[in-house]
Amino acid sequence: MEYSYLTETNKADVLIEALPYIRAFAGKVVVVKYGGSAMVDEEIQKNVIKDVALLKLVGMRPVIVHGGGKEISKWVSLLGKEPVFVAGKRVTDKETMEVAEMVLNKVNKNLVQLMERNGIKSVGICGKDGNTLHVTRATVEGQDIGFVGDIDKVDTGLLQSLIDQDFVPVVAPIGLDDEFQAYNINADDAACAIAEALGAQKLTFLTDIEGVCLDPKDKTTLIPRLSTKEALELVDKGNIGGGMLPKIHNCINAIENGVGSVHILDGRMAHCLLLEFFTDKGIGTAIYK
Amino acid sequence: MEYSYLTETNKADVLIEALPYIRAFAGKVVVVKYGGSAMVDEEIQKNVIKDVALLKLVGMRPVIVHGGGKEISKWVSLLGKEPVFVAGKRVTDKETMEVAEMVLNKVNKNLVQLMERNGIKSVGICGKDGNTLHVTRATVEGQDIGFVGDIDKVDTGLLQSLIDQDFVPVVAPIGLDDEFQAYNINADDAACAIAEALGAQKLTFLTDIEGVCLDPKDKTTLIPRLSTKEALELVDKGNIGGGMLPKIHNCINAIENGVGSVHILDGRMAHCLLLEFFTDKGIGTAIYK
Amino acid sequence: MEYSYLTETNKADVLIEALPYIRAFAGKVVVVKYGGSAMVDEEIQKNVIKDVALLKLVGMRPVIVHGGGKEISKWVSLLGKEPVFVAGKRVTDKETMEVAEMVLNKVNKNLVQLMERNGIKSVGICGKDGNTLHVTRATVEGQDIGFVGDIDKVDTGLLQSLIDQDFVPVVAPIGLDDEFQAYNINADDAACAIAEALGAQKLTFLTDIEGVCLDPKDKTTLIPRLSTKEALELVDKGNIGGGMLPKIHNCINAIENGVGSVHILDGRMAHCLLLEFFTDKGIGTAIYK
């Protein structure tokens, strides 16, 4: 019986640790960028969506922004075209754009379907809806690569209205320009722009790595908490590089534009959102002002 | 100058005729089922969307429900499958359902894009969003034909919230069953179910015919206004038949379930919505209680 | 049949032209100064009131300000007195003031009666009610001419409350001074002061002329649209003079004090209000900032 008594003390400890966070984040907007491996594996997908549902359940106001890179390539190939990239960005002609929209909307509505299965009302939109994401045509390395856009304005009317009505918005990264032409958008950029425009408490990237590590090859060197100043120093010292570099710059910008904190988590780890938000130590890297 | 003076009198007459209707319908919900040829021709599509935008502009609350039949077949074929129908309903296996969703969502978001181009905030949803359309698996002529559903419940929460926030909802006919599995739905049925659930003032079908004609081959025999009782008598006498028959039954059901009136219009006629709603005589067939 | 088909296109054109104006002016306050011939002829009166009723019907918020000059003279004479004027303003002794009040209130309540007949709830007030119009005793050409007042303050409490409750206020130009003594007020001045105090979108004068004409004798030289700057230039050049001169100065002041636009219309022309407000070209002269 000794053991079970301990367990009850443990449970009480977890609760006493978590309750103040639950309270503090009630009613707060959290934008979750969802992509990469965490979106491919069906089991992980279930866990992620369950976490988002639990966040909503205890009063947070999640917004999901997703990508769809791998699926788009698959369908483009199915239709007999070869995917082309410039500096990691997809060259998007009219046909590719049509396929990209179809695929992103499919992914989008499937995530809605999963949320509904968890008992949470959810609505799948893209940047066309309510003219939410306004873009200008992007130039990559001096090249025009087609229907790829950079966000220059977020109209939060629809998002805010859905949030206020207790829906979880799920956003596909498509936007309109001044001529109401549709464009593909980088999902990380979309998540940042939306978090900033909503004044989100938290912006969270579900990635394929544990977070920011002093030595990227050794995950025991994970840094649980960084100020933007410390993050810039790590960049200067060369500790942060590669694919993490643009993400870190995104994070710092987001915080400077009013987002409370940015979290880089390993989306493959079960219930990473709950552990990051509701425990003292967290599980990935949190970047604060 | 005589002529221009006449024109001013004429303009005043049109306005004096129209203003009471504009007033009477302000704030009222009108569900527009949009499909057929009116959706294929780009010029007509522009006019239809402009009309819906004008209805919104003067205070009505339009909801668009669309189909996508011809495009779905096109894409199914592109992927190397043969479309199969039973009693006019598409046999929908898992692959076909995936394509149907992609195509319907593409059409959906394109209509949203057109509405936005007309300066009207619009949101594209399907029945998954907000768990709006709940279905049971359909049986057609005793046969299971796959992922085809009959609506048994409309949750108006999301639609009403969008309408209240001044958005024009555009709805793709996809629903979820008890297991949160997705199904294709007949667009006419979806329009009826939504109009009934919203207690719409008007339900309008944009079709490829002028309306109900005593002699379907002679469009000068168009009947501008019918009671449900008169409609049933015409059915009994055999004046109404063919593809019009199920439509008429849909109309009568809708009115019995609380819809104010149902309008069958020729979607190919320019500005048919304005002329039907804001002139004394109208332009198609209106069915009232 | 060709002709009727044309007519439908025409009707659609009129509606497409009018609907954006109807929308743009919905909820906006329009002050209509009503006087002159348009008030004497019974047929014209009916048309004017019908127009105001239609404006209200489609969501505008009309306020009528009226005079009563000719009727006052008639009754003063009936009681055996001779009307006397200084610089166009009535010398108003105590007895004349009593008659003026009786006549203005009679005209006032008759307009209310006509509005009610058109199905529009209306309330007849003068500047005493709710202490709406506060005046100081006027001096005309250095002379005291009795109970004639200049407005120095409008308390919009009552007017705003009536407008908010969906009544059409009809205002007789009588005010109170600091001692709560009653005074007669020039109706044009009252209309301007009320339009300014309410921040009206439009102030409209129903007069006995077509509008501002380059050559007042040739109505084909009517100017449909003027900026205040252009109006002042016309005054400087001598194109505007006579009775139009004080009206134009009133208009310019009103616009400078926040009224959206001022319209000078021929009150004798049928439905001049509808044509001026809901057609591109209008029918009289509109003055804008």
Added chain:
Amino acid sequence: MEYSYLTETNKADVLIEALPYIRAFAGKVVVVKYGGSAMVDEEIQKNVIKDVALLKLVGMRPVIVHGGGKEISKWVSLLGKEPVFVAGKRVTDKETMEVAEMVLNKVNKNLVQLMERNGIKSVGICGKDGNTLHVTRATVEGQDIGFVGDIDKVDTGLLQSLIDQDFVPVVAPIGLDDEFQAYNINADDAACAIAEALGAQKLTFLTDIEGVCLDPKDKTTLIPRLSTKEALELVDKGNIGGGMLPKIHNCINAIENGVGSVHILDGRMAHCLLLEFFTDKGIGTAIYK
């Protein structure tokens, strides 16, 4: 000093007596029928209006309904006509009606002016405004006597809206029939109908007698408080007769139709309203259920 000490005790006693009434009647509607001698004498008029202003000041919601009998006769004569009466009701041809309206509206706006002078916002309306008083043509002793109407419906929309916005409505007894033709109404009847429609707490008649006396010739036999049952018994026993008889029937009807109490006061007695409402004993006759 003894005396002044007593006076302070006395003052406290008056306040302790009055405060619960003041509280109990706060927010309650009281309809004051104002007519007869109390309206002719200027000093009395000032006192009455001051009382009504004080009632408003401490939170009651007064509505004044007035007549104008003597003034109408004066003006009819001025215009060279002879007043004619049937059973005490004025035969009202078209010309007389025009004069009656002018005179009633003059009296009406003068009362408004007096209220404003006491610092109370007030609005003068007749039954045309807001279509408040709807009538049918009356028949008196089998005779048609012209534009004399019986109220059959009170639309309280305007009155309630004015009351809610803290204005004191002053009502002239003119109404409209189905054809929107204007009619003269008996002021006592108008006061009753309005009190009933508003569900007034109190209806008060300012008359030329002290109240109901057992012996009408001996004012020491005044009855301060009567139930409707007792009133009917007095009628049966013949104690109440003459001009008091229809008034008593009016009172009883009013109470049966929801008015809290009816008060018959001597309008010539200074501050009769305050003394009746805010002292235990009152000053006239109060009739309760």
Added chain:
Amino acid sequence: MEYSYLTETNKADVLIEALPYIRAFAGKVVVVKYGGSAMVDEEIQKNVIKDVALLKLVGMRPVIVHGGGKEISKWVSLLGKEPVFVAGKRVTDKETMEVAEMVLNKVNKNLVQLMERNGIKSVGICGKDGNTLHVTRATVEGQDIGFVGDIDKVDTGLLQSLIDQDFVPVVAPIGLDDEFQAYNINADDAACAIAEALGAQKLTFLTDIEGVCLDPKDKTTLIPRLSTKEALELVDKGNIGGGMLPKIHNCINAIENGVGSVHILDGRMAHCLLLEFFTDKGIGTAIYK
């Protein structure tokens, strides 16, 4: 009968004098510091509480702040301790503090009980409740005298909420410091701090003297009304001294911190609150800006 007629005139006069005050103070907060002899005599206590109840009845929003000096000494003695004072303030060790709290809360709830007996909903709180009174440890003449605190912050949340919900708060002068340790507070200081924090219209001290007298020994020299400037002059001239001196400084501070007026009344005089507030002359000394 002559006499009773006079009495009615008198009653009307008292009411006409009182009604504007009643109106002017409706909804206004009045803080009543209640202590001294007025709290010991049971008959006087009943009258005071009845007055407060009547103030509430006619719409004022009273707050009672009370002391308990004599009772605390009694109970401290009962428990075998000797009361000790420094400069008029009680030396308060832990045991004394415990007794003081018990006694003050008893007095507090007894006043609540009396209010309830008068039909007024009342709530007894001390400065611990809602963390209303925040204190720092006091130093008196350079000495620490134990648990005696000076208020440095009033959190009006609870008081305002009780007032808004139509309760009469009764406040015992106990507060908490930063460590949430309880302290005794001087009741006059508490009344001032609360009146200032609430922006009270009136702060009233019920004392054992008539008010401020030019010659404190001659109550016919009572000054009914003083400006803060005049009060300071009296202090300078030496007319105000003794126990009145700190009270006067309290009054002046209160007014400078936003309280409308401060009243010093003889709490032993029956209904002093009604007479001070609702008569022109008042009964004690009122200090205004």
Added chain:
Amino acid sequence: MEYSYLTETNKADVLIEALPYIRAFAGKVVVVKYGGSAMVDEEIQKNVIKDVALLKLVGMRPVIVHGGGKEISKWVSLLGKEPVFVAGKRVTDKETMEVAEMVLNKVNKNLVQLMERNGIKSVGICGKDGNTLHVTRATVEGQDIGFVGDIDKVDTGLLQSLIDQDFVPVVAPIGLDDEFQAYNINADDAACAIAEALGAQKLTFLTDIEGVCLDPKDKTTLIPRLSTKEALELVDKGNIGGGMLPKIHNCINAIENGVGSVHILDGRMAHCLLLEFFTDKGIGTAIYK
């Protein structure tokens, strides 16, 4: 690292278990009867109050009802009187009642002080405040035992208002009878009556035992969950007896009068409230309908 990984899984499990309860109970009223040993030991008291603070923190709406038995006896003795009991109820003469009030109010405000120390706004009231607890004089075994009352009505106005304004009410069991005389009340009875009147989701007794055990001497026979029917059967079979018997009847009555569930917990066990409410198994005995 294995171990810490497990711990994170464990934490996630505790959270996933707790979050739905946290959500389900958000905004729900829980009445906590606090007494016995848990109130004497200072360490336990701190834990209990911390738990209540955490319940409030995550959105529940706690109400504390406390007793004070042992302290009252102590103070009665201090003042030289002998406590007397009849059937476990204290014989309460006037002097004892005075002491009881003083002690209960002291305990009451000390609990408020502890809540404030935990950062939770709290208000200490007794049944006098807002006339919350109305009683009739109790008879115990046919004997009058003085100022001991049975609750016959709870006026929830004050409690509800405090709860709505986000305060935690702490209630001392004192009430008033029709004559506004104060009475002592059994704290368990007070907790039941308040929970019923508020329609509480939960009523919780913090006692000195683990809960309901099949064999009261063997705490491993604890029953975690009972229906009222099962509870009655246990009473019939004799498993429940002694001091537990009246408590069980209280519980059953409470549930029949609308309380969602009643919980009997060991108040001495650390964080028993959190563990009972936010874990699947709970820690004491829960009784449901």
